[in-house]
Amino acid sequence: MTTLPRPLPRSLDPLPDESIIGYVLRLAHRLNLSPARLVEITGLNARQRTASIPGLSLAVHAAPDARAAFAHATRLSPGETDALFLSAFADRYPAAHPRGGPNRWGNPATLFDRWLFTRSTRYCPQCLAAGPGRVGSELGGPWRRTWRLPVVFACTRHRRYLDHLCPACQQPALQYSPPGQPRWRTTALHPTQCRIILRRDGAAQRTACAARLAADIAPTIPVSAAMLKLQRRLLSALNYERPSQIRELGQEVAVRHYFTDLQLLTYLIRVSWPHGRDLVPTADLAADLDAHLSDPTEHRHAMNGSRDQIARETPPLEASVCAALLATADSLLGLGSPRELSTELRRLFAHDDRRPGNAAWSWIFRTDRPDCSEGMRQAVTSALQTDVREQHFGSAGGR
Ligand SMILES: [Zn+2]
Ligand SMILES: [Zn+2]
Known part of the structure; x- marks a missing residue:
């Protein structure tokens, strides 16, 4: 039994949807x-190898004794504490389920799903600009948990796409730093300042970028009403106070299956590009995807069954690109039946000249299959079987 840390002299109420990392930044600044x-001193890093650097897993989950120690020190309830971590979404968003396993050296480790941004975050500069009340104007708004979910690409309140880079140093916001870097050890930075450590021209020492990521300025790139509608639907699907079923392929399915299907289709649209170009809801979005996906390295990596492929399964940080992929995948799931989806899948499978059953995407489908909806399983199975029949009886000849 570990001894509990002493309660802090002052604490803070978490803001709605606040992430543990954001909460730590605001409370540390206040103290x-x-x-x-x-x-x-709050015991949050109990069981982490480096006691004083927030681990990569921190945004996702902390061990029960670490959470209990943190709740005691900050005088939060266990429920308030648990809600700060991405694992609070696990029942609806399977990627947020904390999973343990051996790492490549065989040691126990937390495994991260590619559908969580653990190494950096998206953000809305206007939401960061001010939180509620006097504390809010002093400490800024919350770094939200949902900004670390690739399915959250827009701020519906400020009607804008989320940003992901610091406007000054162009590095990802709140980028994870390996142990030894000083960005977590300073008291000089405000919770909404960029913590990237830079070596400036001519300077002997590295210093923090320190640019303000909060800015109450309207966005330059508009987000369409249709995309905001999709974002509201996705946020509602994540919300535990809303129904846990969602309509897909003519049926009501559990939200967790919908998110798995959405992720699989997003990846298929990406690797098969431009086969699904006509499925993208608008010409503007299709042009966005063209610009992003026609990068030859994207295509080459996506076709390889290698570690690079894993990197390419990771959804794009850039919100508008990710949004275009999600909107396309969602429109496929909006078809009336598994049969209709199956027809579109056959067309997308044509991107890979291996038999679809052997293509990289099919391997991923087999892994995710247990978490898919029944309709998705039917659609994929039917599309793959058609292909097998064509291989056997068609005129294309065997391979
Ligand atoms: Zn906002
Ligand atoms: Zn910066």
């Missing part, structure tokens, strides 16, 4: 402590 020190 004039470095975030690393706050993590240490």
